[in-house]
Amino acid sequence: MAEVIYDRLKGSVGADRISTEPETLERYSKDQSFVRPCMPDYVVFAKSVEEVQDVVRAANETKTPVVPVSSGMNLRGAAIPKEGGIILDLSRMNKIREINDCERWAVVGPGVTYGQLAEELEKHNLRVMMPLGVPRSRSVLSSIMELDPTLASANQEYGTSLYMDFEVVLPTGAVFRVGKWAGRIKGEWSAPGGGVTCMFVLPWLWQVSQGTLGIITGLNVKAEHLPKVSKVFVFPFDRLNGAIEAIRRIERKELGMECFLLNNFNLAAVRTDDWDIPERFPCPKVASDGFNSLRTRLPKWTLIIHLAGLLYFPEEQVAYQEADLREVCSEMGLRLTQTVAGEEGLDATLLDLILHPWMVLKKAHFKGSFHPVTFYTPLGRVSEFEEAIFALAQKRGYPLSDIGEYLLVVERGRYGYCEFDFHGDLDDPDDVERVRNLWLEANEVCANMGALLAKPYGPCAEMIYRRVDPAYVATIKSLKREFDPNNILNPGKLCF
16 A cells, blocks of 8 residues: 555655655654654655645545645644654745735745745735744744734734635545635636635634645735834733733724733843744753843833834824823823833834744743643633633742743733743653643643633643533534545544
């Protein structure tokens, strides 16, 4: 059977784009997560939709598992091949097929990265909205379909509904297109025989599905204007509750494009010159006296708000928002400022962070790897979760000062997205075990308290599906059987 599948793959992409080298297979077998490593049998590099289709058909014929990988920057175990088989690497499908300046969108392949798209859109005075801490080399398509929340999530107009249409290769090998391709996309997308165009299929079927219901090969991504005028303001807080009250008052007035909180650990990491932005994870551990000194000087929490003036009357847009922000400050006894702890140029650093959010990944150098507990909860309950996580960390002997914290405001303060980072040295078995147990228990505690865990990967998937209606799980499993009768696409993931 191994010879049969190899010959089929060779006929699809050529022998030069199939790897069975142990070093390559090992690289795809693990990431910085605590998901158990598992070696694939083949790594196949596709360059076109037709090649993806052919590989999927070959996998069906031989009942070989296929795990799609877009950029290789999966950090939470989603693309580790649980049952071996084929890693289908789509990173070479990295063409930006089209940019529409007038309607503000771009059509991207699965290998197009945030760094690549951001650089190209800047030439058109446009930007793609990005999540905080996204790697520069992360696939735009994967990130959006995995629902990574962007820094602009406070703003319903700019921070949500990040894509319009997409193209997916189904588990049978057929191409399926969701949305109004013929109305938006040029010839190659709407040509006869190019596949089925459907406006009515619910696209959420493929969101956070980890490549189990199809392989998405094209995405129409929304773009937005780059700000013509920007002002970043910051507010220091010693307690989380004070910051949340300020957020509520700010968001009632719908101020700012981005509004989020960083604790002193994460803000110090952004400002530390001793650390660069890692290209791979885990990364080298780098001691930094500058980081340690800075995090002790910074306030416990810093609230960051970005006032952006876009295409029309940008000065006026920022001016009236700033006036309203000053009114909130007057009501709460806060000072409107652009720095904390005397950090010169902090506002410029934070604007750079907003436009290039991979800067915060410098934090990984603290111990070489980080393991975030991520969830959604109403803003009024965030402090409860912080207290529970801190109590657990103290119980496990993990220093509270080593926890990175990030709170993102979603939908004008209706709820929040939270990240609590535990840092670990993967070269130290004792530290690995301690951080792994703490991470697992913290996710369990948050789920038990009613949080919606944001990343249903590995052990978190099991925690989520233990708590949902069995009929819901049964329905998802039945959908998997209908879409993927041979169970070839990323088998064993998302409770399938």
